[in-house]
Amino acid sequence: MKKIEHIGIAVKDIQSSNNLFAKLFNAQPYKTERVESEGVSTSFFQMGDSKIELLQATRPDSPIAKFLEKKGEGIHHIAFEVEDIFAEMERLRKEGFVLLNEEPKRGADDKLICFLHPKDTNGVLIELCMQIRD
Amino acid sequence: MKKIEHIGIAVKDIQSSNNLFAKLFNAQPYKTERVESEGVSTSFFQMGDSKIELLQATRPDSPIAKFLEKKGEGIHHIAFEVEDIFAEMERLRKEGFVLLNEEPKRGADDKLICFLHPKDTNGVLIELCMQIRD
Numbered sequence: 001m002k003k004i005e006h007i008g009i010a011v012k013d014i015q016s017s018n019n020l021f022a023k024l025f026n027a028q029p030y031k032t033e034r035v036e037s038e039g040v041s042t043s044f045f046q047m048g049d050s051k052i053e054l055l056q057a058t059r060p061d062s063p064i065a066k067f068l069e070k071k072g073e074g075i076h077h078i079a080f081e082v083e084d085i086f087a088e089m090e091r092l093r094k095e096g097f098v099l100l101n102e103e104p105k106r107g108a109d110d111k112l113i114c115f116l117h118p119k120d121t122n123g124v125l126i127e128l129c130m131q132i133r134d
Numbered sequence: 135m136k137k138i139e140h141i142g143i144a145v146k147d148i149q150s151s152n153n154l155f156a157k158l159f160n161a162q163p164y165k166t167e168r169v170e171s172e173g174v175s176t177s178f179f180q181m182g183d184s185k186i187e188l189l190q191a192t193r194p195d196s197p198i199a200k201f202l203e204k205k206g207e208g209i210h211h212i213a214f215e216v217e218d219i220f221a222e223m224e225r226l227r228k229e230g231f232v233l234l235n236e237e238p239k240r241g242a243d244d245k246l247i248c249f250l251h252p253k254d255t256n257g258v259l260i261e262l263c264m265q266i267r268d
Contacts, residue, residue: 001159003182004138007212011256023229024255025135047214048137049183054256074257075209078141080181095157121158122145122188123208 001088005081005111005129006044006051010067010074014041014056021045021052029054035108040064042108053079053108077115079127085112088128092116104130135222139215139245139263140178140185144201144208148175148190155179155186163188169242174198176242187213187242211249213261219246222262226250238264 011017014032022028022045029043039062045052055076057065067076082088085104093099098117107113111129118125145151148166156162156179163177173196179186189210191199201210216222219238227233232251241247245263252259 001181004141004184007138007141009256009258017256020254020256024226024231024250024260026225047135050138072257074252075212078209091160092158097158116158118208120154122143122151122154123206124143126158 001080001082001128003081004050005079006053006109007075008053008055008077008079008127010064010071010076011054011056012068012073014043014054017054017056018043021054025052031109033108034058037106038062038064038108040108044109051109077125077127079113079129082128082130085114085128085130089114092128096120104128106132135214135216135262137215138184139213140187140243141209142187142189142211142213142261144198144205144210145188145190146202146207148177148188151188151190152177155188159186165243167242168192171240172196172198172242174242178243185243211259211261213247213263216262216264219248219262219264223248226262230254238262240266 029045032043034041039059041056043054055064097120100115104112104114110132113129116126163179166177168175173193175190177188189198231254234249238246238248244266247263250260
């Protein structure tokens with residue numbers, strides 16, 4: 001793993017949270033993106049070599065809606081950038097981690113992603129992500 | 135704010151969590167440190183330009199012990215590095231954020247730190263930190 005690519009934060013209202021984080025960081029989000037397959041609206045703030053991703057649910061059955069219902073607003077996941085997501089998934093499987101995706105799937109921000117089961121990682125939902133190169 | 139300095143993760147048993155994260159990152163912690171004033175044992179993993187800090191309580195009345203009791207293991211805080219913690223605290227106070235420390239206090243890893251009240255920041259406990267220069 002190379003670095004913290006981003007931290008995902010579940011929020012109820014992305015507009016007001018964009019304003020809040022803009023004040024906090026003294027900077028505006030550089031990108032917003034809706035990911036229909038995941039049922040989320042997202043916005044991204046650059047923070048050094050990493051990003052903060054705000055996530056708002058766009059439908060009641062999306063994973064973020066369920067998270068908000070169960071735990072309320074807060075940190076949802078940490079994403080680590082990897083060089084080769086297929087090799088890293090294989091390595092982690094051999095180490096005994098449970099992967100929530102059999103194969104990498106397409107995520108926001110032009111990435112292939114895979115989640116690890118948080119029961120293996122001290123309750124932290126961890127995402128592996130690899131930039132898709134054109 | 136310059137970057138994500140570290141992400142703090144509350145764990146019950148730092149030895150087993152060190153082993154777990156060493157497998158996850160394929161790397162060992164570069165440092166362990168006990169901070170008596172906070173009632174924690176910590177260990178640090180380097181991850182690109184940031185760190186992952188594991189935190190185990192060393193006494194039942196410490197903030198981490200209370201967090202574990204209330205929420206279980208998981209992400210406890212995000213720390214952002216700032217150039218001048220005094221100026222940043224002043225700026226955030228003026229923006230309406232509530233600071234949990236009137237003055238910066240000494241934290242792990244030779245830092246001056248200050249926490250923001252999570253009620254203002256979508257449930258995320260945010261730490262500002264500034265490296266103490268010798």
